Amino acid sequence: MRDVLEPSSPTLPLAVVGELDPVTPLHEVDFVVVDLETTGASAATCDITEVGAVRVRGGEVVAELGSLVRPPGPIPREITALTGISDAMVADAPTVGQVLAPLLELLRGAVLVAHNAPFDISFLRAACVATGRDWPAPAVVDTLRLARAVLARGEVRDHKLGTLARHLSARTTPTHRALDDARATVDVLHALLGRVGSLGVTTLGDLVQVAPAVPEQVRRKRTLADGLPSAPGVYLFKDARGRVLYVGTSGDLRARVRSYFTAAEKRTRMAEMVQLAASVTPVVCATPLEAQVRELRLIAEHDPHYNRRSRRPDRLPWVKLTAEPYPRLSVVREVRADSDDGAAYVGPFSSSRSAQAAVEAIQDALPLRRCTPRLPLRPAAGASACALHEIGRCGAPCTGAQSPEAYAEVAARARAALTADPDVVVGAARARLTALAAAERYEEAGQVRDRSLAFLRGAARAQRLAPLAAAPEVVAARRRPAGGWELVVVRHGRLAGTTTTPPGADPRPAVEALRATAEVVAPPVPPEPACSAEEAERVLAWLEGEGVRLVSVEGTWACPVRSAIGRAGMGA
Known part of the structure; x- marks a missing residue:
């Protein structure tokens, strides 16, 4: 320094x-x-x-x-x-x-x-x-x-x-x-x-x-901050009917809420929200991580009109490799229990568009079928191949031109790319980019790059979250700046409990008490965590943060050695 x-x-x-x-x-x-x-x-x-x-x-x-x-x-x-x-x-x-x-x-x-x-x-x-x-x-x-x-x-x-x-x-x-x-x-x-x-x-x-003057109708509402604690937590702006308009988080609830009634607040939608607000409900939290997680959960629960993000975390799309004799890729909104029968998932993605781009990146690399009907092991009489077979992009298992064993090999490579090693997709994208650049077809090259990045980001997200989601319990601690410890219990990726200990106190009794009183979390359907992906990412970021010490891990928490993690920002 x-x-x-x-x-x-x-x-x-x-x-x-x-x-x-x-x-x-x-x-x-x-x-x-x-x-x-x-x-x-x-x-x-x-x-x-x-x-x-x-x-x-x-x-x-x-x-x-x-x-x-x-x-x-x-x-x-x-x-x-x-x-x-x-x-x-x-x-x-x-x-x-x-x-x-x-x-x-x-x-x-x-x-x-x-x-x-x-x-x-x-x-x-x-x-x-x-x-x-x-x-x-x-x-x-x-x-x-x-x-x-x-x-x-x-x-x-x-x-x-x-x-x-x-x-x-x-x-x-x-x-x-x-x-x-x-x-x-x-x-x-x-x-x-x-x-x-x-x-x-x-x-x-x-x-x-x-600075510009604060409108009188906004200034009059400064009293909404009166009585709020100067403590970390979550705040909910509500209208006269008790409907939640906006949810936010702060290290100082009173100071943050007061800032909405000053000239420093310039966002148009916030000015509109403040004029509708009739009350503010504070939720004091023991730790900053708890405040972040509670904010996400309250936004998902109330779907406030003035929050722009995290409003429907349960509707984010996934890419699925189906469990059937001849698996195919599809974009779905739900991780189903049939993953135990061989389906593989990556995601969730931020939008259906990015999920579809990831599908196209895999299909560019591997000759997976793209038709939607479920195919029998024995081809139907008179079945004919589509144009993709003619250009070498599909083995036509629908006609018997490709055996179940040969197609299973292709599906296994796709499953490996989704859940572990993305090299087959990255390698195909690099080769395609090199050819397009040599031909000066830069617009097409950009599309190939974007598809491969969408795939890598979705695969990396799944590969980071799936191991934490599978772990029945992770207990961790971080020393607080003023002394004492911040303690966290995570179960299947979900924040199940958190507390703090005072400076100089032995944290072990607090750890045992927290484990005993933490939320009981049922195992989710793999690879989905027992919460929203955004909550699991917040929890994971805390666990990977500076100064965090693992107290105990039940089960296994590890990521694939060769994976999409760390490559999503590197491009194809």
Whole structure:
């Protein structure tokens, strides 16, 4: 870690005791300017690769923090091209949990500043949840919004950080590296504060008022947050008839719900939801993992109109290799018990379109039949082959041209590709891509690539979740930042129980009590977990997370050595 908490003025304390007072003069306010580099745009699926932060007061730098961060997965090539941050650079870097501790300390008692602040905050909040920390919910100044409010129309062509840095004569040029961009944002912040200072904006409260006003009908509903606990958990917005409008999760329920009634909330659908809301129900959770899982279950149960994801996890499609004399591939919505008779499944997929693309990738590699009727072992009299047989894409078992034994060999290779080794599909895709590229048929090559990626992602998902789903019980523990342990019992992929122990206490009695009181979970139909795939993935991510220790495993929990796992992001 480089430049971590190096104070440029040791006489200035890093923290201010007590809540920030709106009448505090701006020259007495501590601002911490933060910039992050990440592997992508979504905090739900991407990770932090670099953190830069500068704490300033009265125009002077108090401390700086800068560190590369080792993400759990590879950095996409396009991100490396943009930022210059490669996998080799972060190989020995600290994890996000190790960098969060000094960053959160730097933020204590300060106003967080960022350019397009919702982006950076979403990643920091996600990192806090992933590492079991509480997000401090500091006051926030977004220099992007501030610039739009302060600069005259047409003064700049856009409000990107680089454009503002040049226009406002920043001393540091943004480089898509976190500390450089944080330093540039400091200069932009000071220049904008100089502009608003000439308009009489001299206090923290004045600065907040520069932002657009909160509509009166929204501001009146701030009382819905009154009485909510400042604790981690799930919150449910409900209308006057008690119907659930929206379900969310937070490390601080009261602070998060209050944020919906401020100018910081810019989402149109959320503004509409708040106007319909009549009450907020909190569900306090023992651990962050419990909060994440409860959120998913409540969304699935209530199907809230204003939640865009996870509303129908039970309707996601699977790809099935049927159990019949001449198996075929089909897209289904349910894993059935006939898998014990030889059917194989991969998925679930995010959409029917991606499931169908995976089917086509397998059919490109193997001559499986594509007709839908169930074929008898003895071909029907007068049966004729389809055009696929003529072009070598099907052995025509329907006519007896292919023996049951020969077709069983093809089906066995398909089953192996689905459940273990995807090489037959990947190899066929590579050969096809090479031929299409040589012929400069790039559009077709793109379709082949997309089909193979859809297959790999579905197979990888199934191969990661199936072993956990098969395990009757996994008990694990992770040390909490403040001491003590976070304990989890997982049964067939489902979170069956979780609790915490206080610092210094022996966790073993708590483990035994948790096992005795955890939910009894019936074995699911393989390879499906005893919960939604998204819940199982959240649980699996926690189990694979930093600092997690396995206490006990009942059954076997292991993935195939040669599998689609780790290859889904590599392409064909």
